[in-house]
Amino acid sequence: MKKLLLGTCLLATPAFAEGELKVYHWFEYIPEELVQKFETETGIDVTIDTYDSNEAMLAALKAGKIGQYDVAVPGDYMVKIMGDEGLLDTFAPEDLPNFGNIAPQWLDVPFDPGRKSSIPYQWGSTAFSVNRDVYQGDIDSLAILFNPPAELQGKINVLDSQGEVLALGSIYLGIPQCSQDREQLKALSDMLVAAKAHWASFGSDTAKDVLVSGDAAAGMIYNGFSAKARAEGANVEYAFPKEGYVVWMDNVVLLKDAPNRDNALKFMNFLLDPENSAAVTNYAAYTSGVTGVDPFLADEIKNSPENNPPADQKGFFIEACDEETQKLYDAIWTNLKK
Amino acid sequence: MKGVRHYPGFLAMTLACLLVLYAPLAVVAVYSFNGSTSITQWGGFSLRWYGDVFTGPEAGRFGQAAWNSLTIALIASTTAAAIATAAALAMIRGGAFHGRQASFALINLPLMVPEIVIAVSTLIFFSTVGLTTGYLTILLAHITFCIPFAYLPIAARLEGIEGTYEQAARDLYATRAQAFRLILLPLMMPGVVSGWLLAFIISLDDFIITNFVKGAGMETLPTAIFGSVKQGIKPNIMAISTLMLGVSVLFVTAAYLVNRKGQKIP
Amino acid sequence: MAGPGPSRGPADAAYAGLVRPLLLPTWVVIGILMVVPVALMAVYSFLTKEFRGGVEWDFTLAAYDQFFVTRGLFGDEPAQIEWTYITIFARSIWQAALATGLCLLIGFPTAWFIATRPARTRGVWLFLITIPYWVNLLIRTVSLKFLIRETGPLNESLMAIGLIDSPLPLVNTNLAVQLGLFYSYLPFMVLPIYAAVERYNFALSEAAADLYASRWATLREIVLPVVRPGIVAGMILVFVPSLGAFLAPDLLGGAKTFMIGSLIDEQFKGSQGNWPFGAAVSMILMSMVMVVLLAYARAQGRAGR
Numbered sequence: 001m002k003k004l005l006l007g008t009c010l011l012a013t014p015a016f017a018e019g020e021l022k023v024y025h026w027f028e029y030i031p032e033e034l035v036q037k038f039e040t041e042t043g044i045d046v047t048i049d050t051y052d053s054n055e056a057m058l059a060a061l062k063a064g065k066i067g068q069y070d071v072a073v074p075g076d077y078m079v080k081i082m083g084d085e086g087l088l089d090t091f092a093p094e095d096l097p098n099f100g101n102i103a104p105q106w107l108d109v110p111f112d113p114g115r116k117s118s119i120p121y122q123w124g125s126t127a128f129s130v131n132r133d134v135y136q137g138d139i140d141s142l143a144i145l146f147n148p149p150a151e152l153q154g155k156i157n158v159l160d161s162q163g164e165v166l167a168l169g170s171i172y173l174g175i176p177q178c179s180q181d182r183e184q185l186k187a188l189s190d191m192l193v194a195a196k197a198h199w200a201s202f203g204s205d206t207a208k209d210v211l212v213s214g215d216a217a218a219g220m221i222y223n224g225f226s227a228k229a230r231a232e233g234a235n236v237e238y239a240f241p242k243e244g245y246v247v248w249m250d251n252v253v254l255l256k257d258a259p260n261r262d263n264a265l266k267f268m269n270f271l272l273d274p275e276n277s278a279a280v281t282n283y284a285a286y287t288s289g290v291t292g293v294d295p296f297l298a299d300e301i302k303n304s305p306e307n308n309p310p311a312d313q314k315g316f317f318i319e320a321c322d323e324e325t326q327k328l329y330d331a332i333w334t335n336l337k338k
Numbered sequence: 339m340k341g342v343r344h345y346p347g348f349l350a351m352t353l354a355c356l357l358v359l360y361a362p363l364a365v366v367a368v369y370s371f372n373g374s375t376s377i378t379q380w381g382g383f384s385l386r387w388y389g390d391v392f393t394g395p396e397a398g399r400f401g402q403a404a405w406n407s408l409t410i411a412l413i414a415s416t417t418a419a420a421i422a423t424a425a426a427l428a429m430i431r432g433g434a435f436h437g438r439q440a441s442f443a444l445i446n447l448p449l450m451v452p453e454i455v456i457a458v459s460t461l462i463f464f465s466t467v468g469l470t471t472g473y474l475t476i477l478l479a480h481i482t483f484c485i486p487f488a489y490l491p492i493a494a495r496l497e498g499i500e501g502t503y504e505q506a507a508r509d510l511y512a513t514r515a516q517a518f519r520l521i522l523l524p525l526m527m528p529g530v531v532s533g534w535l536l537a538f539i540i541s542l543d544d545f546i547i548t549n550f551v552k553g554a555g556m557e558t559l560p561t562a563i564f565g566s567v568k569q570g571i572k573p574n575i576m577a578i579s580t581l582m583l584g585v586s587v588l589f590v591t592a593a594y595l596v597n598r599k600g601q602k603i604p
Numbered sequence: 605m606a607g608p609g610p611s612r613g614p615a616d617a618a619y620a621g622l623v624r625p626l627l628l629p630t631w632v633v634i635g636i637l638m639v640v641p642v643a644l645m646a647v648y649s650f651l652t653k654e655f656r657g658g659v660e661w662d663f664t665l666a667a668y669d670q671f672f673v674t675r676g677l678f679g680d681e682p683a684q685i686e687w688t689y690i691t692i693f694a695r696s697i698w699q700a701a702l703a704t705g706l707c708l709l710i711g712f713p714t715a716w717f718i719a720t721r722p723a724r725t726r727g728v729w730l731f732l733i734t735i736p737y738w739v740n741l742l743i744r745t746v747s748l749k750f751l752i753r754e755t756g757p758l759n760e761s762l763m764a765i766g767l768i769d770s771p772l773p774l775v776n777t778n779l780a781v782q783l784g785l786f787y788s789y790l791p792f793m794v795l796p797i798y799a800a801v802e803r804y805n806f807a808l809s810e811a812a813a814d815l816y817a818s819r820w821a822t823l824r825e826i827v828l829p830v831v832r833p834g835i836v837a838g839m840i841l842v843f844v845p846s847l848g849a850f851l852a853p854d855l856l857g858g859a860k861t862f863m864i865g866s867l868i869d870e871q872f873k874g875s876q877g878n879w880p881f882g883a884a885v886s887m888i889l890m891s892m893v894m895v896v897l898l899a900y901a902r903a904q905g906r907a908g909r
Contacts, residue, residue: 027565053873060461065461332677342809348714351710352717363739432621449841449844487792490840491799493837494834528799539734542737586738590728
């Protein structure tokens with residue numbers, strides 16, 4: 001991280017030099033102190049490059065950046081896609097002494113069964129939050145977003161993200177995420193078009209700010225974002241709707257043609273240490289996928305309402321559909337935003 | 339003399355224009371002193387974000403990003419302005435020649451192609467020819483898309499200058515180089531400055547293309563800022579922006595003073 | 605100008621021949637760094653899309669078919685004209701045209717005002733126009749949004765002086781988008797016009813005044829034709845980027861509908877990952893702009909003779 005290339009250096013240094021690690025990561029998703037700790041412990045120089053969405057990362061890798069980085073941090077469905085695209089390398093559990101620290105429920109995940117290319121980083125949920133100054137009624141249903149009460153109509157922000165909007169819509173209607181059924185798809189499309197009339201805006205990066213500023217009174221949002229909105233003084237409550245909600249997990253993956261494969265494995269092992277994983281959680285305010293982090297967690301993270309869903313409720317991962325089905329969902333989204 | 343230059347309402351329009359341009363900057367400056375971590379809720383006056391800019395965990399990253407942005411913008415806009423000036427001379431003073439129409443289309447091509455397309459195709463191109471992405475690739479891409487922004491004002495200016503000036507100089511036994519340097523270039527200068535300024539701010543502000551052609555660990559200010567707002571804009575971004583404004587004002591003041599010195603003769 | 609415009613210069617063939625090679629750097633730089641990648645994109649638009657980004661080297665017209673023809677959601681209805689993308693284009697063009705008009709309306713007087721200052725201070729005025737652009741576009745747009753929101757300073761001060769009773773809903777409207785585009789691209793209008801007006805010979809205006817032409821008639825009949833190259837340059841520089849802009853429409857307009865910019869962006873960076881379609885949309889956009897520009901250039905060239 002500290003080894004940002006000096007401005008006078010015209011070409012990036014060759015990638016095969018020893019003692020390096022190139023990380024492709026989201027911005028501000030790993031505390032600087034943790035990177036320094038890894039550098040001190042191992043003597044490896046870490047360079048971090050950042051991307052702003054799973055899809056942007058995929059596009060950049062496919063346009064030629066594969067082979068420049070050792071590890072990346074894609075979301076759940078993107079791990080599956082990258083695996084299908086042949087962008088990932090595999091490792092054996094023995095390569096990571098801390099492999100056993102992976103929480104059991106995150107070991108055999110649908111996007112990477114048996115964890116052959118990835119380890120858990122952080123996970124969280126996507127549902128919605130409501131400004132309690134504006135609306136005091138029940139917020140236990142996705143109807144708040146898709147068939148909103150009069151008080152909230154015209155004051156709703158939804159994420160500008162096809163995956164999340166269509167998945168939550170499907171959960172609301174109780175239909176499978178990769179349906180090919182005409183009636184179901186038609187119902188989904190009609191429901192979304194009708195709901196859009198009540199929405200004020202689409203925005204992902206702005207999801208927190210519109211709630212804090214009062215531009216929106218309710219909004220589809222990630223749980224960590226909602227916690228931050230609350231910390232900034234907005235009277236918002238994060239809902240775990242009864243129909244279910246979207247669960248996501250970011251994962252550290254070993255990239256194909258990693259120039260520093262051994263260092264990448266060291267880094268992944270480092271992140272599976274409970275104390276280190278907890279440091280990320282304390283920083284990002286999501287939830288770790290490693291067992292034994294509790295003693296290292298800050299109280300406000302451990303007890304935050306956004307991080308503790310009621311026991312009886314169900315989260316769903318966004319599914320990666322096959323090509324034919326995906327085409328239908330793309331059409332629904334384009335139609336919604338045309 | 340003053341009469342024909344003056345149009346009622348133009349001053350008011352200019353002031354309105356400046357008001358619109360600067361009002362949001364006032365927001366930026368005010369909220370850079372915000373004590374809270376929010377950019378929308380006021381939490382009292384504080385200098386903490388300025389401290390954060392210089393000593394915070396991201397200080398090195400943003401400092402380096404600002405340095406990269408400024409140097410890239412400076413080199414790219416200057417190179418582009420030079421290329422554009424040469425191109426304008428050829429286009430406006432070169433008479434009718436084959437390929438003039440094509441050259442015009444070529445110069446404006448970077449303007450016609452959507453940024454995201456330039457971004458993806460340039461990255462594919464760089465990786466095909468085996469150029470490692472980094473400072474150099476950003477610079478090359480910036481020079482390219484800056485050219486039309488520099489060219490249009492320069493050409494518009496040159497078109498308003500009759501060839502008789504150079505002719506007169508030549509008649510007085512100036513060499514062609516002298517005629518250009520002593521007569522034409524000074525006449526073209528407002529166009530060149532305008533073009534250079536446009537190229538500079540376009541380069542300084544570019545995110546989409548830079549984001550694709552930058553290498554690992556290479557950041558410019560826009561990529562650093564866009565990356566960080568995924569977690570919500572914090573007042574440290576406002577502080578950095580305010581500092582950038584400060585730098586620009588310093589530049590302007592310096593330029594003004596230099597200019598005044600150089601202009602002893604009215 | 606805009607067009608290659610009339611070529612002006614000494615009637616000196618040797619001189620003309622001497623300056624023509626000055627185009628060489630442009631040809632080299634743009635030829636390699638822009639034409640090659642764009643040609644690649646043109647090829648991509650005729651290839652088969654690879655699922656989730658990338659292309660397969662199979663020739664097809666599928667991308668253009670998707671743009672112009674619809675066969676219903678499930679692809680089994682009779683082919684009809686697809687209005688979705690045409691609508692998106694029309695909306696973007698209208699938006700960009702409005703923004704260009706607005707920039708011209710405000711930008712021309714501003715450029716005029718600056719160009720008529722004493723030579724010493726002109727540079728300062730120019731910098732005053734460009735200083736705000738040292739702050740990142742994203743930050744400027746967010747701050748603009750802050751200003752005009754319902755509880756923002758603009759509405760509160762208007763209410764305080766009693767001009768309005770309830771806050772104006774500005775955020776997420778077209779007006780806000782226009783304001784954002786205006787704010788994004790104003791200098792691109794002002795600077796070229798300034799460069800042209802600065803060169804204007806005010807003796808022409810004086811002559812017109814001596815002949816009892818009114819100020820505005822002089823502006824219309826004498827000034828505008830002379831400074832037209834600057835105006836056209838400014839209009840191009842505002843219109844074309846506005847067509848592809850998506851920051852202002854997204855942040856200030858609420859992103860409820862696609863613009864050309866966000867549509868293309870979605871194909872490369874969104875979950876749809878349809879590169880050939882993104883390339884095809886870009887090619888259609890490019891050819892449209894190119895045709896208008898070259899047609900103008902040709903007309904201009906003819907008029908200049």
